[in-house]
Amino acid sequence: MKLPDFEYAAPATSAEVVQLLAGRRGEAKVISGGQSLLPTMAFRLAQPALLIDLRNLQGLDHITIESSGVRLGARTRWRDIEDDARLRAAHPLLVEAVSHVAHYQVRNRGTVGGSLAHADPASELPCVAVTCDAELKLLGPRGERRVKAAEFFRGPLTTALADDEIILELSLPPWPCDRRWAFSEFARRRGDFALAGVAVCYDLDERERACNVHIGVLGACHYPRRLRRAERALEGRPVDLETARSAGVAASEEVDPIGDFHAGADYRKALVGTLLERALLKSNAQSIENCF
Amino acid sequence: MLKALKIVFELNGNTVEADVLPRLTLADCIRHHFMQTGTHVGCEHGVCGACTVIVNGDAVRSCLMLAVQAGGARVTTVEGLTPPEGLSPLQASFRRHHALQCGFCTPGFLTTAHALLTREPDADKERIRHVLSGNLCRCTGYINIVEAVYEARSAYAAKPPMNATAERP
Numbered sequence: 001m002k003l004p005d006f007e008y009a010a011p012a013t014s015a016e017v018v019q020l021l022a023g024r025r026g027e028a029k030v031i032s033g034g035q036s037l038l039p040t041m042a043f044r045l046a047q048p049a050l051l052i053d054l055r056n057l058q059g060l061d062h063i064t065i066e067s068s069g070v071r072l073g074a075r076t077r078w079r080d081i082e083d084d085a086r087l088r089a090a091h092p093l094l095v096e097a098v099s100h101v102a103h104y105q106v107r108n109r110g111t112v113g114g115s116l117a118h119a120d121p122a123s124e125l126p127c128v129a130v131t132c133d134a135e136l137k138l139l140g141p142r143g144e145r146r147v148k149a150a151e152f153f154r155g156p157l158t159t160a161l162a163d164d165e166i167i168l169e170l171s172l173p174p175w176p177c178d179r180r181w182a183f184s185e186f187a188r189r190r191g192d193f194a195l196a197g198v199a200v201c202y203d204l205d206e207r208e209r210a211c212n213v214h215i216g217v218l219g220a221c222h223y224p225r226r227l228r229r230a231e232r233a234l235e236g237r238p239v240d241l242e243t244a245r246s247a248g249v250a251a252s253e254e255v256d257p258i259g260d261f262h263a264g265a266d267y268r269k270a271l272v273g274t275l276l277e278r279a280l281l282k283s284n285a286q287s288i289e290n291c292f
Numbered sequence: 293m294l295k296a297l298k299i300v301f302e303l304n305g306n307t308v309e310a311d312v313l314p315r316l317t318l319a320d321c322i323r324h325h326f327m328q329t330g331t332h333v334g335c336e337h338g339v340c341g342a343c344t345v346i347v348n349g350d351a352v353r354s355c356l357m358l359a360v361q362a363g364g365a366r367v368t369t370v371e372g373l374t375p376p377e378g379l380s381p382l383q384a385s386f387r388r389h390h391a392l393q394c395g396f397c398t399p400g401f402l403t404t405a406h407a408l409l410t411r412e413p414d415a416d417k418e419r420i421r422h423v424l425s426g427n428l429c430r431c432t433g434y435i436n437i438v439e440a441v442y443e444a445r446s447a448y449a450a451k452p453p454m455n456a457t458a459e460r461p
Contacts, residue, residue: 001336005294008360009312031358037316038356039337051314055361079350103426104404105341109357155387191425 001042010053014060014139014166018273020052022141022164028052030166032075033109035102036118046258060113061170065090072171073111078102081112089288091172093132093181097124100183103191113167116152118221122193124185125170126153127224131199131216134172140165150154153223160194179203180210180239182279185218186261186267186271195263196220196271198227200279202234210234215247215276220257220268228277239280248277299363303328304372312359312433314424319343321359322369330370334428341427344400351407373406382406382440382446391440393431400427405441413448433448 021028029048030174031234032055036214040046042114054060060073072081072267081087083099101124102110115125116136128134129149149170152160161167185197186191192240196219202210213231218224230251237243252273259265296311302327310325317336322328322345331354334340338356345354346368373380379387382405392398401424408415408423415423420441421434429437 003315003317003319005313005315007294008297008358010360034358034361035353035356035386038358042355051358053358053361081456103341104423105344105351105353105426108352189425190422220354251299268355 001044003038005046006041006046008053009047009052010056012058014057014168015101017052017054017057017166018139018141018164021166026163030113030117031053031076032114033111034114035106035110036114036120040118042184054113054166063087067174068171069174070094071276072112072170072172073117073287074111074167074169076112076130077247078107078110084105089291090176091176091184092286092288093175093183093199094128094172096181096183096240097128100124100185100190100194101195106191116167117159117161118169118195118249119153119155119157120220121156121221121223122195122197123154123224124183124194124197124218126224127197127199127216127218128183128225129170129172131201131214132172132215132228134170136167137169137171138165139168142256144168153225155222158223167236169195176203177288180283181286182283184275184279184282186275196255196257196268196275198272198276202239202282202283205236208238209236210239210243211236215249215251217255217272220255222256222258222273225256227251227276234280239284241281244280247280248273251276297360299360301362301364302366304368310359314358314360316359317355318347318357318359318362318367320347321362321368322354325359328369328371332396332399334396334400337429340397340400341404342400342425343396344403346372346403346407349407349410352403358455367436368403370402373402380408381411382402382444386437387445389436389440389443391432391436392429397427397429397431401429401441403438405444409445409448413445415445417442 028050031051061075062073064071078101134149181201185193185194199216202213205211213234215227217229230247233247233250252269257268258266300309332342334342336355337461
């Protein structure tokens, strides 16, 4: 369908964006790539009176890699993440997960900030953010604030972002060289929305047992979250066929997916278990070649 | 009453300008303001890929980009990929491989494949399939399209990125 009518502004600073948002409380939306927002407007799921475009802003498209971790500006595109060879060592889980985001043309315009703000339960970046204890930097009329990813996502397409706030940056904690990881999702066609997916990372202690286990789920959930029972099933144990299976069973019991046209709830529960088991077995074989 | 905004951008090598409402997509702008109807509008919500155009070298869905967002950009459509006489090597390869039947999706496949091969002339079949997965074709079954794009690689590898738009008057 054609888009509904709206006004359009493209200010040059983030302060002006916030000012415009505050002036039109709840009636304005920020647009950057527009790859999630414009379809929701075509379907009339959103009908903002004003779109505020970030295209004239300087910055916010940075990929910064430091000892304190990886920081992604809100306007960073999927394509930029794919093209940045440094990230393959600095955050392999991020790179692997982002490789599943959408199709070629969408990847050329879709952004980090847009995905986080849209908060589709099936999207990859929110899942990685929650799994890795990332933080979001937001800007509002009263200045900047930081929110943990686990507290940012509240439900399908629902976040802690206020009507008058914008996302500036996502910060991922540092990634140790010898960390183990895997990402696994299932979609009917690569690039489509996943029916379910899991992100996994953990470290190994001196006896090669998993510790600091982080397991996140996407798709088969109302919002991305960590699977604590599955994490506990693995913590302190070696990652082998037996423990991968028991973690998979725990994950399967822990998720509460809704069934829809594409797959029933029971199928999605079983899928989460299978994906986690496979991800854990794959995580044993993956390592970074040139550590950042 | 909403105000129309003036935009200026480069379309297939020509500088163009238009007064557009913010709600106008780049796809409709190209078709209705500039009568370049090679860009086809299928689903209008970013699923089918028929409206793919090349913006500053990147393949994008022109139904998911506002015309006002194209200000200052370099936009190439299927018309811009077509030489004044005959067919481009990519188009000729599509013809040779029967990579189209009804032709509705073809402009989107051509622009997508052109953007891909310009940047990655050594793309293998798996990469080609992966990239083309964002375009729907209900006639061919895709195999002939993949073959056509694969064979056209030599035209891109042999010389620097083709710029057919410069040849258009």
